Amino acid sequence: MTKAKRKGLIGSFIIIIAILLIDQVLKVWVKTHMAIGEEIPLIGNWFKLLFVENDGMAFGWMSGGGIVKTLLSIFRIVAVIALFIIIFRITKKGTKFSVLVGLSLITAGALGNILDCVFYGKVFHYAGWLHGRVVDMFSVSFFPPIFNFADAAITVGVFYMILFQWKWLKSL
Numbered sequence: 001m002t003k004a005k006r007k008g009l010i011g012s013f014i015i016i017i018a019i020l021l022i023d024q025v026l027k028v029w030v031k032t033h034m035a036i037g038e039e040i041p042l043i044g045n046w047f048k049l050l051f052v053e054n055d056g057m058a059f060g061w062m063s064g065g066g067i068v069k070t071l072l073s074i075f076r077i078v079a080v081i082a083l084f085i086i087i088f089r090i091t092k093k094g095t096k097f098s099v100l101v102g103l104s105l106i107t108a109g110a111l112g113n114i115l116d117c118v119f120y121g122k123v124f125h126y127a128g129w130l131h132g133r134v135v136d137m138f139s140v141s142f143f144p145p146i147f148n149f150a151d152a153a154i155t156v157g158v159f160y161m162i163l164f165q166w167k168w169l170k171s172l
Contacts (some may be wrong), residue, residue, distance in 0.1 A: 001092065008089045012100040019108035023149040024115060027135040039139070047143045053133035071128040075119040076110060083107040099168045105157030112150030127135065 001009070006069055034040070034051040043123025055069055116134040131170045136146040147155075161169060 002094075004108065005091050005094060008097045008100055009088070009094075011012045012087055012091070012104045015101065015104040015106040019036070019153045020112055020115075021103065023108070023112035025135065026149050027112075027116065030137045031120075031135055033040060034137075037040070041161070047136045048139050050139040050146055052136045054136060055133055055152065068116075070130050075118065076114045080107060080110045080114060083110065095168070099161075099165050102157045102161040102165055105160065109150040109152070109154030112153070114149070154170045 011077065030051050034049070036051055036053065039050045040047050083103060083106060087100060087107065090099065090103075113134050117132045118130055120132030120135070122129055122132070124132075127133070134148065134150075136148045136151070138147050138149075138152070
């Protein structure tokens with residue numbers, strides 16, 4: 001692997017690790033310092049921390065327990081493994097770093113929510129492996145779903161890829 005390709009891969013991992021750290025620090029802080037349903041205004045009533053948990057995907061979609069939760073957790077794990085494989089393969093091909101940025105945002109966000117699902121139930125003693133609830137905390141007045149940093153990273157990554165990397169997406 002050339003030096004430029006190695007730098008791209010390292011840059012991608014730095015993005016993933018940074019987003020993952022921010023996401024998990026926020027989630028653990030909220031989980032250990034707030035009660036479910038508690039609000040902390042950040043910018044008036046326009047933007048606030050509001051502690052909720054969900055069993056589903058981004059923004060609480062596809063909520064459910066039991067087998068649905070297990071399948072959703074397994075799907076997330078498989079998706080993140082696939083994203084890591086894609087990042088490795090396209091880096092070897094010399095794909096522009098700007099493409100890696102978008103894929104890294106999506107990967108980091110997905111990985112952040114996987115950690116909640118896989119570990120939080122056991123760590124916080126309320127469920128088994130793969131059955132943890134995702135911690136959400138951001139409430140914006142004009143957007144009803146409550147979301148977390150990982151959800152935001154996924155959303156920004158997807159929109160970034162669609163808006164600015166559409167030529168690369170079309171080449172797939």
